Amino acid sequence: MDKIIGANETEQIRRNYETLSGTELMKRNLYRPWPARITSITELTATEKLFELRLIDPEVREAFTHTAGQFVELSIFGVGEAPISISSAPSKQGFIELCVRSAGSVTGVLHDKQCGDIVGLRGPFGRGFPFEEMKGHDILLVAGGLGIAPLKSLINHIHDERHAFGNVTILYGSKNPSEVMFRSQFEMWQHRKDFNLILTVDNTEDQPWDGEVGVVTKLFNRIDIDPNNTYAAIVGPPVMYKFVIAEMRKKGLHFDRIYVSFERAMKCGIGKCGHCMVGHQYVCVDGPVFNYWEAANIQGAM
Amino acid sequence: MLFRVIDKNEIEALVRGFATSYEVVGPVKRGESYVFDEIGCDPSRLCVDYTTTLLPPKKYLLPPREVLFKFSTAQNSVQDFEQEIVPRVLFGLHACDINAINRLDKVYIDDEYDDPYYHKIRENTLIVGISCMPSEHCFCNVWGTDEVTQGYDLFLHDIGDRYLVSILSVRAAEVLTISTSAREASVQDSVDFQTRNAKFRSAFPSANNISELPMLMDAFYNDALWEELGERCLSCAACSVVCPTCHCFNIKDILSPNGEEGTRVRVWDSCCSPDFAAVAHGHNFRATAASRVRNRFYHKFLGYPSKHGDVLCTGCGRCEVACKATINPRVVIDGLQQDAIAQRNSAIDKGVARG
Incomplete structure (x- = not known):
């Protein structure tokens, strides 16, 4: 019952601005969240769930387009907002997937939501991965822990346009087998010829595991990379970047072809509130994706 | 630029002229200090020879608490x-505060990421500036923000018993024309204006050369100065409250x-608040006061300029008065410049650099 009224209210707002396109509606006020219905919830681990959302306003839904690496601000009305990176590929139209760890007040409440419930979304914000520029090259993707969430968007997008890329290597490290996300999908992918996917855990903790054991940097001696034809992306906990970048540099990868994504407290998402400031940059508009050359030139970033 | 001259006693008529269609806000005396406040239709409350107000005029453009x-939750x-929106005139702003608003405009009025709330208020705000004389805390001459050439509608330059009025907008020109007997500037007005400007400039102590400041902010990013300031900082945020250019905010339900x-x-x-850079799962990217103080000045002297060209400080001196721990731009500039000299002298003594 409640949900139907929610949709009607949106209709009313639409009527007030019926001459505006979806893009114009969103741009009118970038602080305004748009109601979105939860259409699917998948439990990934004990602390992470994958939410599939559908914006209720049809024109806003159609106007919402993103690039891999961008994020949205997710609203739970009465609790607040949280910046969440988009996990689905831009090629998946009409639905937005968010892989969310229950970590704070907003994400905690989101985890108690059910299919059909309504939340608020605004965005997408920030600069994503240079997908078009990456085409025609080999790809090396390295994820650590929850870093797989923003990288999943890029992985899915590459998957959808697989013919446009050379060799694709994905290294994904988790603490233990129970924290591996998208495990069933990735275990199937391990048999694919067009993706070189290697999963590793720091420790099996006596759980069943047929992947690698050890930190993700240990996998670098197993992979073969053409340094002049490769784009790389790393997303993971801050401590991981330094070591993974060192391995990539040893392989001869170019400074400006190694991409990283930063997690900061993006409150407004549009370069105003100051919370995500790092060095001279705002992560929300200048990032969250930076190449390593840019990142190394940001004081206090690496 | 268009100039007119009015007699000083015409200022009350000018205020009344604005008051017919705008809320008029100006500097008024409160206790021993000055504040910007609504003066209604009573121009006699206006203190045109005020020094600096406690709070800057940003409170009218970026209210301390603003409903988005x-x-x-039920639906x-x-x-x-x-x-x-209240159409409003900010009457009697000094050059530093107008320069500050110009800097806020660059953040909030933007083609790609516009802030509709600020934008709407700013569009409905007129600014009437007035010339001033520096107090001991003023250092606008360091940044060149002692003068302002844009962003206002009228600017009243004190030239003895008259004001030389610089006019930048049609809306304000109409009010000026209707409410006063504004006349063409004479040669004498022009001469008095130049004399007054010379007197204004000589009232400042000599300014530090700040051309190397952006370089120093990077080169001395790990300087001991930041630890020293961090130990003193009370994380009380008074600096940001009184700063005419600080504009960070939080969003709450x-x-x-x-x-x-x-x-x-x-x-x-x-x-400068302790949890400003904390993320949801608990990690705080600037957990120490030293890192927060450094971030604040790094943004003012290098971050903002790298995007918008200007330094995000106008030398109004409010933070010098407000900070109980004596942390302010002049202390930072002096500290970095002294440390740079000390580093160079030490290198010369060790024979690793030439004198």
Whole structure:
């Protein structure tokens, strides 16, 4: 019952601005969240769930387009907002997937939501991965822990346009087998010829595991990379970047072809509130994706 | 640029002229200090020879607490919020404060990421500047913000018993023409203006050369100065509150008592507050006061300039008065410049650099 009224209210707002396109509606006020219905919830681990959302306003839904690496601000009305990176590929139209760890007040409440419930979304914000520029090259993707969430968007997008890329290597490290996300999908992918996917855990903790054991940097001696034809992306906990970048540099990868994504407290998402400031940059508009050359030139970033 | 001259006693008529269609805000005396306040139709409350107000005029453009929209938790819906806009004149702003508003405009009025709340208020705000003489805390001459050439509608330059009025907008020109007997500037007016400017400039102590400041901010990013300032900083955020250019905010949901509806508001925030850079799962990217103080000045002297060209400080001196721990731009500039000299002398002594 409640949900139907929610949709009607949106209709009313639409009527007030019926001459505006979806893009114009969103741009009118970038602080305004748009109601979105939860259409699917998948439990990934004990602390992470994958939410599939559908914006209720049809024109806003159609106007919402993103690039891999961008994020949205997710609203739970009465609790607040949280910046969440988009996990689905831009090629998946009409639905937005968010892989969310229950970590704070907003994400905690989101985890108690059910299919059909309504939340608020605004965005997408920030600069994503240079997908078009990456085409025609080999790809090396390295994820650590929850870093797989923003990288999943890029992985899915590459998957959808697989013919446009050379060799694709994905290294994904988790603490233990129970924290591996998208495990069933990735275990199937391990048999694919067009993706070189290697999963590793720091420790099996006596759980069943047929992947690698050890930190993700240990996998670098197993992979073969053409340094002049490769784009790389790393997303993971801050401590991981330094070591993974060192391995990539040893392989001869170019400074400006190694991409990283930063997690900061993006409150407004549009370069105003100051919370995500790092060095001279705002992560929300200048990032969250930076190449390593840019990142190394940001004081206090690496 | 268009200039006219009015007699000083015509200022009251000018204020009354604005008051017919605008709320007039200006400097008024409160206790031993000055504040910007609504003066109604009473021009006699206006203190045109004030020094500096306690709070800058940003409170009218970026209210300390501003409703973004209302929502219903029961229906999970958003109601578009209609701002109540009061057409307003900020009357009697000094050059530093107008320069500060120009810097806020660059952040909030933007083609790609426009802030509709600030934009709407700013569009409905006129600014009438007035010339001043520096107090002991003023250092606008360091940045060149002792003069302002844009962003105002009128600027009143004190030339003895008259004001030389610089006019930048049609709206203000109409009010000026209707309410006063504004006349063409004479040669004498022009000469008096130059004499007055010379007197104004010579009233400042000599300014530090700040051409190397951006370089120093990077080269001395790990300088001991930041630890020293961090130990002194009380993380009270008074600096950000009184700063005319500080504009960080937080976004919060305020629920009604029955929990069924609420408002999303933005409230002033400060990068010097301890949890400003903390993320949801607990990590705080600037957990120490030293890192927060450094971030604040790094943004003012290098971050903002790298995007918008200007330094995000206008030398108004309010933070010098407000900070109980004596942390302010002049202390930072002096500290970095002294450390640079000390480093160079030490290198010469060790024979690793030439004198």
